[in-house]
Amino acid sequence: MKKVRTAIIPVAGRGTRLMPLTKTTPKELLPVYDRPVIELIVQEAFDAGIEKIILVISTEKESIRTHFSDNPHISFVYQNEPLGDGHAIAQAIPELETDEPVLILFGDELIDNEGGENAAAQLLKTFEKTNLSVIGLQSVPRAQVSRYGIVKLGTQEEVEIIQEKPSLEAAFSTLAIVGKYILTPDVLALLHETEAHADGEIRLSGTFQKMLQEDRPISACVIDGERFDTGSFDGLLAAGNHFAR
Numbered sequence: 382m383k384k385v386r387t388a389i390i391p392v393a394g395r396g397t398r399l400m401p402l403t404k405t406t407p408k409e410l411l412p413v414y415d416r417p418v419i420e421l422i423v424q425e426a427f428d429a430g431i432e433k434i435i436l437v438i439s440t441e442k443e444s445i446r447t448h449f450s451d452n453p454h455i456s457f458v459y460q461n462e463p464l465g466d467g468h469a470i471a472q473a474i475p476e477l478e479t480d481e482p483v484l485i486l487f488g489d490e491l492i493d494n495e496g497g498e499n500a501a502a503q504l505l506k507t508f509e510k511t512n513l514s515v516i517g518l519q520s521v522p523r524a525q526v527s528r529y530g531i532v533k534l535g536t537q538e539e540v541e542i543i544q545e546k547p548s549l550e551a552a553f554s555t556l557a558i559v560g561k562y563i564l565t566p567d568v569l570a571l572l573h574e575t576e577a578h579a580d581g582e583i584r585l586s587g588t589f590q591k592m593l594q595e596d597r598p599i600s601a602c603v604i605d606g607e608r609f610d611t612g613s614f615d616g617l618l619a620a621g622n623h624f625a626r
């Protein structure tokens with residue numbers, strides 16, 4: 382398998398949870414104390430050794446392109462309609478080399494592993510060991526499992542089952558999917574075959590369910606560090622306070 386050299390960061394979502402802040406400002410440009418969220422995520426990728434970043438934007442989010450216009454290692458593709466994270470990632474596939482595995486970082490998930498390897502580097506380490514697609518996980522409080530995709534690990538630390546937003550009683554674990562992945566070319570190919578959810582969105586979680594149905598292995602990486610969902614008001618505030626310290 383080739384080395385992971387490219388990261389795709391989908392940032393074309395609507396950001397409805399942060400309305401009205403996101404009416405004219407993309408959530409990825411909102412401040413985490415003294416820097417926009419997206420700068421911290423871009424830095425995470427480059428610090429982990431990524432050479433090229435593809436940002437998936439929309440015409441309403443041209444300001445993200447302007448923000449990075451002086452960086453020759455960042456390119457842009459468009460998602461014309463916010464039809465889901467999987468659909469956004471698929472827009473960047475034509476920009477990849479054949480058989481190239483990629484790092485995926487969602488534009489609103491920050492993890493600070495102070496003094497240790499950053500989240501992207503932890504995923505890359507798992508990929509180097511397994512040569513399989515990797516799903517990044519973190520344990521969440523039991524009361525919050527119904528907000529996340531929840532993973533049950535198998536005996537070899539691989540992904541055995543993914544539950545979509547399970548009830549507290551039904552959840553097999555508290556290990557939540559946190560928007561950081563490595564996708565191998567076979568998973569990227571499956572994105573095009575992934576059916577839309579009931580709400581019309583094509584999600585990466587659906588692609589992984591397809592992988593599991595076909596008995597294709599996926600590895601898991603339980604990420605060390607403190608996580609902030611900057612797509613929510615509480616997460617954005619907590620991240621700002623954390624990085625100000």
Ligand code: UTP
Pocket residue numbers: 391392393394395396397398399437460462463464465466468469487488489560612
């Ligand atoms: P989220 O679900 O966190 O983003 O998607 P959202 O849709 O903007 O959020 P809300 O629920 O409306 O507040 C995870 C990542 O995928 C991107 C988002 O920009 C975010 O970085 N995304 C999501 C896309 O690029 N396109 C989409 O159609 C959906």
